[in-house]
Ligand code: HEM
């Protein structure tokens with residue numbers, strides 16, 4: 170290679186790095202802002218249930234719908250930026266596709282916010298057929314359609330992104346099975362030859378999300394037709410199966426993407442790598458299958474389902490806990506234990522993310538038990554368990570990645586970081602435990618108005634929520650003020666060089 | 674034994690245990706061992722035992738909980754042959770029609786639950802406002818929920834599937850009279 174061509178190559182790499190970096194920063198900023206906004210919606214709902222605020226049911230259910238869709242979507246975007254950042258070190262991915270996903274997300278978000286705040290759509294984020302078409306005069310078919318189109322647009326963005334990631338993995342490792350580490354998992358190849366931890370996670374999340382999004386698109390399109398052609402109907406039970414398959418897969422994929430931050434960041438602090446042994450690969454292979462077949466645990470109270478499917482739902486719910494507890498949680502604990510690591514906000518948040526996930530699995534499994542579901546289905550036990558592994562799991566991992574990125578630029582507000590961290594942790598625990606306690610006292614979920622005996626839970630929960638908003642608010646502001654400086658940083662300081670560039 | 678109390682206690686204890694382990698490790702993290710390899714190796718020798726304990730606990734829990742399912746398709750012939758009080762339940766935004774809405778304690782009740790419009794959730798609350806049984810009310814399906822009231826009293830029905838604007842006021846009562 171001539172010297173000139175070498176220089177041109179290097180410049181090209183540098184431009185590519187700068188573009189990638191800019192899009193990543195845009196992702197993080199969008200997630201930070203949307204997360205905070207959606208948390209304010211959540212706080213408003215909790216305070217309304219506590220009767221601290223006077224919110225009309227009509228607005229409450231719009232907020233519920235916007236919070237649900239907004240949080241699930243933004244958790245996906247948060248997972249996407251974490252996955253993309255780290256997987257890009259190992260496989261070629263396309264920055265334009267990455268950007269397209271963000272743009273499509275924003276277009277979808279505008280459609281969804283419009284459907285709710287202009288059109289009054291409040292069919293909940295799960296748009297459970299046939300509710301969108303049966304509002305009893307509260308919202309129009311057009312409002313419901315705007316919501317569902319919004320979801321479709323967001324789905325297309327994610328589909329493109331996941332296909333691009335899978336394509337990169339395929340090119341680098343020869344097959345998706347190799348990306349997962351299937352041969353290492355079943356002992357056909359020595360475990361040392363397996364892919365680095367980010368790759369099986371990205372492979373798994375992308376495979377399941379492609380399937381989930383395709384099924385989601387099918388049921389969205391059928392529901393859209395039903396909106397305008399009421400004589401076109403489908404089985405409510407089939408629709409519910411499709412919707413929960415999609416919903417379950419998508420929300421779970423957010424954790425499987427976000428956990429890559431833990432795999433990559435904690436070892437940097439602990440000064441030794443994350444051990445990817447045979448069990449690690451086996452766990453990711455098993456999770457790929459389990460996340461696809463466990464969704465009937467959302468239908469345990471649908472007595473028309475074949476009982477075997479529901480029994481499978483229960484058993485797989487239990488089994489799904491094993492990889493989380495024995496591989497990711499156990500792995501994080503061993504990496505950190507006696508490592509001499511110095512805790513700071515990013516490392517603390519990554520570690521917390523694993524804790525939130527591992528702890529949240531427990532009440533989730535409880536509710537996945539048929540006899541328990543019989544008396545706790547659709548109580549606040551459900552938001553109790555999923556906020557544990559979303560708010561204190563996925564979001565903690567994302568915030569770990571966000572604050573780790575921001576570390577490159579020192580800032581005078583950095584002194585408030587520990588306070589923000591503890592507000593978030595303390596508030597988060599109070600907030601989720603209040604939901605769980607309310608659920609075990611049979612308080613229904615998704616109620617705009619609560620009965621007098623339930624208010625104590627709501628008030629304690631509101632307090633926790635307020636602390637979370639304060640803590641996350643501080644972290645978000647600290648990040649946003651540093652964005653301009655982060656964007657100006659020389660690339661060498663922020664991104665690890667691409668292998669090609671390093672080889673020169 | 675109230676299911677909810679057991680579940681609450683077990684979940685909180687297990688979650689607290691997980692938190693405890695994480696706090697312990699986080700606390701010891703700053704102490705540095707020069708050679709980490711033996712530590713890691715020891716930890717990984719521990720893991721099969723942890724797996725065994727968890728697996729046994731899971732088998733036990735499933736064994737215990739899968740024998741009594743609420744589904745008619747797997748009910749025993751003896752249960753199906755027993756005389757029941759039949760109650761028809763129809764949900765419709767935002768009301769329940771429950772006929773009859775008075776039943777006797779001690780004799781099984783078979784609730785035939787359906788909906789005329791969207792999905793609703795049929796949940797029976799005892800007089801102390803605790804859920805005792807649930808099933809979904811789904812348009813086009815007849816879900817049969819069997820439940821035997823032991824105590825007389827006024828039971829509440831609440832909607833536990835989000836069904837639109839007045840979801841939270843979709844309530845009704847069932848009167849249970851002494852046997
Ligand atoms: C300060 C933080 C948060 C607050 C105060 C909050 C509050 C709430 C409240 C009050 C509800 C309704 C509970 C009910 O059914 O009675 C809810 C539901 C929900 N939240 Fe959050 N939340 C927060 C963070 C999050 C995060 C981080 C996520 C996901 C990443 C999330 C996802 C959801 C979802 C999916 C629902 C279900 C919506 C539905 O039932 O349709 N929330 N939240």
Ligand SMILES: [Cu+2]
Nearest residue numbers: 793832836843
């Ligand atoms: Cu209802």
Ligand SMILES: [Cu+2]
Nearest residue numbers: 832834836840
């Ligand atoms: Cu309802």
